Amino acid sequence: MNVLVLNSGSSSQKSCLYAMGDTLPDAPPACVWEGKIEWIDHKAQFTIKSSRGVFRQDLTSSRSRGEAIEVLLRSLWSGETQAISSPSDVDVVGHRVVHGGPQFLEPAFVTAGVKAAIEGVSVFAPLHNRAELEGMEIVAKLLGPVPQVAVFDTGFHLTMPLAAATYPGPYEWFEQGIRRYGFHGINHQYCAQRAAQLLGKSLSSLKLVTCHLGNGCSLAAIRDGRSVDTTMGFTPLEGLMMGTRSGSVDPGILTYLMRQRHLSGQQLDEVLNQKSGLLGVSGISSDMREILAASQNGNKPAKMARAKLAFDVYVHRLQSGIGAMIAVLGGVDALVFTAGVGENSPEVRAAVCENFAFLGMRLDPGKNPQSPGDTDISVPDAAVRVLIIRAQEDWMIAQQCWNLVRTATLRS
Numbered sequence: 343m344n345v346l347v348l349n350s351g352s353s354s355q356k357s358c359l360y361a362m363g364d365t366l367p368d369a370p371p372a373c374v375w376e377g378k379i380e381w382i383d384h385k386a387q388f389t390i391k392s393s394r395g396v397f398r399q400d401l402t403s404s405r406s407r408g409e410a411i412e413v414l415l416r417s418l419w420s421g422e423t424q425a426i427s428s429p430s431d432v433d434v435v436g437h438r439v440v441h442g443g444p445q446f447l448e449p450a451f452v453t454a455g456v457k458a459a460i461e462g463v464s465v466f467a468p469l470h471n472r473a474e475l476e477g478m479e480i481v482a483k484l485l486g487p488v489p490q491v492a493v494f495d496t497g498f499h500l501t502m503p504l505a506a507a508t509y510p511g512p513y514e515w516f517e518q519g520i521r522r523y524g525f526h527g528i529n530h531q532y533c534a535q536r537a538a539q540l541l542g543k544s545l546s547s548l549k550l551v552t553c554h555l556g557n558g559c560s561l562a563a564i565r566d567g568r569s570v571d572t573t574m575g576f577t578p579l580e581g582l583m584m585g586t587r588s589g590s591v592d593p594g595i596l597t598y599l600m601r602q603r604h605l606s607g608q609q610l611d612e613v614l615n616q617k618s619g620l621l622g623v624s625g626i627s628s629d630m631r632e633i634l635a636a637s638q639n640g641n642k643p644a645k646m647a648r649a650k651l652a653f654d655v656y657v658h659r660l661q662s663g664i665g666a667m668i669a670v671l672g673g674v675d676a677l678v679f680t681a682g683v684g685e686n687s688p689e690v691r692a693a694v695c696e697n698f699a700f701l702g703m704r705l706d707p708g709k710n711p712q713s714p715g716d717t718d719i720s721v722p723d724a725a726v727r728v729l730i731i732r733a734q735e736d737w738m739i740a741q742q743c744w745n746l747v748r749t750a751t752l753r754s
């Protein structure tokens with residue numbers, strides 16, 4: 343079964359093709375074709391990897407997002423990047439949909455009703471949901487009546503108990519859809535499954551805390567394979583400190599800034615989403631690598647102090663968030679680090695885990711600095727395991743499509 347996955351970001355579009363057989367492999371397989379568009383300085387930059395090599399190309403801004411996606415998809419069956427002989431070789435297309443609102447727990451075949459429901463909750467994530475709906479239209483135009491599946495980033499967290507999902511504001515908020523949804527669900531769920539596999543245990547016997555630390559950061563508390571709490575909420579702004587996002591701040595700061603400094607909603611949005619987090623505190627960068635480099639550069643003491651502070655706030659917020667997740671779970675068997683920072687920063691992992699030594703969490707000093715993917719990096723006798731798991735959202739989406747198509751075929 344050839345499964346094509348589309349994953350739209352606010353400034354990028356990724357897509358990949360998996361050739362899947364009758365059984366699922368234990369470890370994620372490589373894509374047979376992989377394409378990415380990044381919009382940088384009003385240019386669409388294409389990078390396409392196929393069995394014939396890696397191809398890069400820049401296109402000017404005269405192309406719309408939709409036109410650029412069409413170019414990307416056509417390169418799957420034509421030109422030097424061709425991986426299949428015609429569009430009809432694609433058996434199913436999976437889309438990552440950021441917001442599924444309160445109704446989509448499970449992946450769903452895309453129908454007119456599903457599209458209307460995605461459109462209906464797009465007020466919660468306008469940029470993302472509309473880009474994803476556009477992707478569905480383009481696929482229908484280029485590939486015809488191929489089955490399409492929507493996989494929701496919020497779906498995994500809909501199992502959270504009401505106590506975790508409800509904000510302590512007026513109850514009408516909840517009735518209006520203002521509740522905690524949580525995000526990064528596709529990767530949190532994948533990490534839970536992969537952790538069980540790597541630990542050789544059943545998912546139903548495990549209490550896990552998964553730390554998705556990329557440009558956006560979130561934690562999930564997972565019991566019996568289900569999310570029981572997470573740090574992101576109504577929007578992906580709540581919770582941990584992130585690259586450019588503040589995470590949780592006292593809401594009183596916002597009313598103060600509105601009243602005393604006359605900031606508009608749009609200005610607040612910009613400050614909290616784009617000018618805060620590692621970038622805001624350090625004044626240097628949103629990239630953890632640059633924060634770490636600056637925090638060790640004694641030639642620039644002022645910058646060094648701000649970089650160290652940014653790192654310390656990041657770690658402090660992570661520790662208190664992980665502590666809260668462990669309390670909600672009533673214990674923890676394993677802590678999982680995933681995404682850009684989680685997978686690649688031994689400094690962050692070491693600093694975070696240090697305070698959990700009292701629970702029996704101890705990193706292997708030989709393994710942690712190597713950042714080995716899909717590996718247990720704790721010492722053999724540690725009571726709590728610590729794992730690094732490479733984020734594999736696209737593979738998770740492909741597996742969900744495979745499952746859904748096979749179940750539908752068996753039923754028919």
Ligand code: ADP
Nearest residue numbers: 555556557558628629630631681682683686687
């Ligand atoms: P996204 O959330 O956009 O998918 P990623 O998961 O790719 O992002 O994470 C990107 C972030 O990962 C970068 O901003 C950078 O801070 C961080 N990162 C990547 N490599 C390293 C590294 N070697 N050390 C520390 N941080 C890293």
